[in-house]
Amino acid sequence: MIKFLDLYKQDKNLHKSILNKIDKLFKKGDFILGNEVSSFEKNFSKFSGSKYAIGCANGTDALTMALSSLDLPRNSEVIIPAMTYCSTAFSVLKANLKPVLVDTDFLKSTISINELKKKISKKTKVILPVHLYGSVANLTEIKKIIGNKKIYLIDDCAQAHGAFEEISNKRSKKKIGSIADISCFSLYPGKNLGAYGDAGIITTNNKNFYNKLRKLRNLGSEKKFIHELVGYNSRLDTIQAIVLNAKLKNLSKYNLQRQKIAKYYNQNIINSKITKINYSKYCVFHQYIILVKDRARLIKIFKKKKISFGFHYPYAINQLRVFKDYFKNKRYKNAEKLAKESISLPIDPNLSSQKIKFITKTLNEF
Numbered sequence: 001m002i003k004f005l006d007l008y009k010q011d012k013n014l015h016k017s018i019l020n021k022i023d024k025l026f027k028k029g030d031f032i033l034g035n036e037v038s039s040f041e042k043n044f045s046k047f048s049g050s051k052y053a054i055g056c057a058n059g060t061d062a063l064t065m066a067l068s069s070l071d072l073p074r075n076s077e078v079i080i081p082a083m084t085y086c087s088t089a090f091s092v093l094k095a096n097l098k099p100v101l102v103d104t105d106f107l108k109s110t111i112s113i114n115e116l117k118k119k120i121s122k123k124t125k126v127i128l129p130v131h132l133y134g135s136v137a138n139l140t141e142i143k144k145i146i147g148n149k150k151i152y153l154i155d156d157c158a159q160a161h162g163a164f165e166e167i168s169n170k171r172s173k174k175k176i177g178s179i180a181d182i183s184c185f186s187l188y189p190g191k192n193l194g195a196y197g198d199a200g201i202i203t204t205n206n207k208n209f210y211n212k213l214r215k216l217r218n219l220g221s222e223k224k225f226i227h228e229l230v231g232y233n234s235r236l237d238t239i240q241a242i243v244l245n246a247k248l249k250n251l252s253k254y255n256l257q258r259q260k261i262a263k264y265y266n267q268n269i270i271n272s273k274i275t276k277i278n279y280s281k282y283c284v285f286h287q288y289i290i291l292v293k294d295r296a297r298l299i300k301i302f303k304k305k306k307i308s309f310g311f312h313y314p315y316a317i318n319q320l321r322v323f324k325d326y327f328k329n330k331r332y333k334n335a336e337k338l339a340k341e342s343i344s345l346p347i348d349p350n351l352s353s354q355k356i357k358f359i360t361k362t363l364n365e366f
């Protein structure tokens with residue numbers, strides 16, 4: 001059996017030290033916003049190159065709170081890509097704003113810059129690109145489009161911990177998480193950096209956003225009983241911060257391994273029935289997807305050969321049942337193509353070369 005992701009194997013050598021720290025926490029008892037939370041915030045802001053980081057309960061809340069912190073008029077427009085996880089769209093609605101969908105580029109997982117330009121209106125207050133699969137959206141171009149308009153840039157980095165942008169054919173000095181006004185990360189277990197439960201973190205270089213978000217995640221309060229805002233109960237647990245502090249040390253190494261596997265797939269999957277997509281140069285490959293017209297047949301073969309697979313995602317945002325009426329009669333052809341034809345291959349950083357070769361051979365014989 002080839003697992004999609006083997007977290008036990010990935011973290012096995014960390015379990016002892018994590019358990020020791022949890023044992024100490026049991027004695028100390030600072031389960032809520034304990035020392036490990038502030039230390040993880042410091043470590044993650046250093047990792048991402050941002051000035052500030054605010055831990056929170058999950059990536060969906062990170063996005064919702066980031067949008068809420070802007071205090072925008074109700075129903076201001078937020079531009080998001082049509083292919084992303086449901087949370088990106090839900091966070092916009094939860095913040096009482098209006099999601100406006102933009103298609104992805106052809107055979108790419110990120111928002112189309114040309115289509116984006118067409119959707120900007122007087123009501124646009126936020127552009128919210130998603131670095132889907134770890135492939136980086138063109139933030140430099142988006143910033144140019146924004147120019148000096150009063151539009152905020154918030155990026156959904158749930159799948160892109162440690163990715164870099166490419167600027168003039170070179171790796172930018174800035175990592176994802178340090179470029180937009182506010183950046184939102186999920187730390188869900190299966191992410192490139194994941195906790196052992198739900199968790200999230202927000203990064204920013206802006207002190208005002210930082211101060212506001214610290215309050216928002218803690219019921220509007222910085223000091224006990226002093227509630228200045230109608231906030232959320234969305235704190236990062238101390239136990240999860242212990243896990244994340246331990247795992248952060250391995251993140252860059254595992255991202256490199258993901259990149260190596262992706263390079264192998266790129267070079268060695270050769271079959272006219274399979275279409276590969278284009279990833280940004282410094283992608284961290286949260287997922288590696290291929291497109292196939294006869295997906296059902298490939299699924300059968302994968303099942304027979306015991307190769308695990310995934311879908312990211314089988315529906316574009318406009319196709320989600322909950323949005324049946326909301327985006328009625330609107331089509332996003334590139335995003336819908338990804339939904340219909342994509343299948344995600346295992347890209348576990350610890351996948352053996354023998355298993356990678358077996359997956360590739362199976363695909364080439366398909």
Ligand SMILES: Cc1ncc(COP(=O)(O)O)c(C=O)c1O
Nearest residue numbers: 058059060085087158186187188
């Ligand atoms: C692109 C994207 N945005 C947002 C989220 C939401 O994060 P969470 O599950 O931590 O709420 C996820 C992950 O699930 C995601 O992949």
